[in-house]
Amino acid sequence: MKKPAPSAARTAANAPHEVRIIGGLWKRTRLPVADRPGLRPTPSRVRETLFNWLGQDLSGWRCIDAFAGTGALGLEAASRGAVDVTLVEQDSALLGNLGRVVTQLKAQGVRVERGDGVAALRQRSGQGLDVVFLDPPFGDGQNETLYLAALAAARQAVREDGLIYLEAPRVWGEDELAQMGLQIHRQGRAGAVAFHLLRPLSAQ
Template sequence: MTRRKQQSGKTPSPARRDGFVRIISGRWRGRKLPVHDVEGLRPTTDRVKETVFNWLAQDIIEANCLDLFTGSGSLGFEALSRGAAQVTMLELDKKAAEQLEKNRLTIGADNATVRHTDSLTYLKQPGTPFDVVFIDPPFRKGLLPEVITLLEQNNWLTKHAVIYIETEKELGDLPTPAHWHLHKEKTAGQVCYRVFEREGA
C-alpha cells in the first residue's frame, strides 16, 4: 500500500518492472490493477489483506473510508469492492497518484477520490469524520505519532471509528490514545498489523 522511501544515494534497479495488485473479494473480485513502479512501493500482501478484511467485514459495508499513504491502492480498492460507501485516497508521489486515478476510472469506482497530496499536510486541516481509516506510513520515519494526533485533533474520526495500522515489526507498542482499543493484532514476516476500535473520547 505504501511507498517505502529509499535511503539517499541509492538508485532504482533497472530490473524492476511495474506490477499489479489483485482485488480479493467483492464487486471486482479477481481484478488486477496496475501499480506504477515507484521505488520503495510495497503493496499490502494478499495474505495480510485477506486477514484484515475478514476482521473488518462488518465495518466496511457503507463505510466512509480514508486511505492514508495510499501507494498502490491495495486497501482502498479492496474496501470499495467489498461495499464501502466512499474511499478517499491520499498519495504524495505524482506518478503513483496518476496510476490510482487511472485504476479508479478503469473499474468505474465513482465513489473513490484520489488526492495527490501529503497525508500529514492533509490531516492538518479541519476534517470530516471517517468511519474507517487505513494507516500504512513509510517505515522507520517516525510518522505515526503525528498522524494519530492529527486524526484526533482535527475531527477526522467518527465516535466509533475503526483504525487499521500497518508498521514494521520492531516498532513495538504504538502511541495510541486510551480510548483506542486494540481489537486484532498479527505479525507476518517483518510487518505487524493491527485494528483498533475507537470509543468516543
C-alpha cells in the first residue's frame, strides 16, 4: 500500500473530528468532519475573524459555499441570517453529512448541491450574490489553476459591492488579484492558512 505524503499524513492526524458553528441561531451546533483526503475545515479562530469582518447579522444575504466540505462557512452564514445559502460539494460522503446536518437544523434557506465548485459559480454568473466562500483543497500548494478559475468565476457571481472570501496556502498579492478585477479588503494569516476578504475593483 502506498503511504500518504508526510504533509497529508500530518493533516489527517491533526484534523478535528468535528467543528462547531460559532454564532447565531445555531451557535455551538456540531458539524462532523469526515476523514476524507484534502478535507481541512476552516479553523474556528479564522471563522470568528471572518464573521467579525462580515458582521454578525447577515440577514437577507445570498451566499454560496463553493467547496463546502463540512459546510462550516455556509452554515455559519445561514446561522447569522443569510436567507439563501448553497453548499456545493462533489464528495459523496461529505454530501451525506451535509444533507443530514441541514435536515437536523431544518435549514429551509440552505440547499446542498452535488457538483464542481467552479462550475457551480460559472452557472451563477451575473446573479449578484452577496458573498462567495472559496476554500478549495490546498493540494500541497499545487492548485494554482483551480484557484485562478474559482476566483474568476466568483468575480462574475458576486454583486459589484459583494465580497469573496478566499482561503489558501499562500498570501495572494494585490497585483495578481487586480488582473482578475479584485482587490483586498481584509486579510490575515493563521499558521499555514492565509485568508482574504476580497471585493470587486469597481467597489469603493
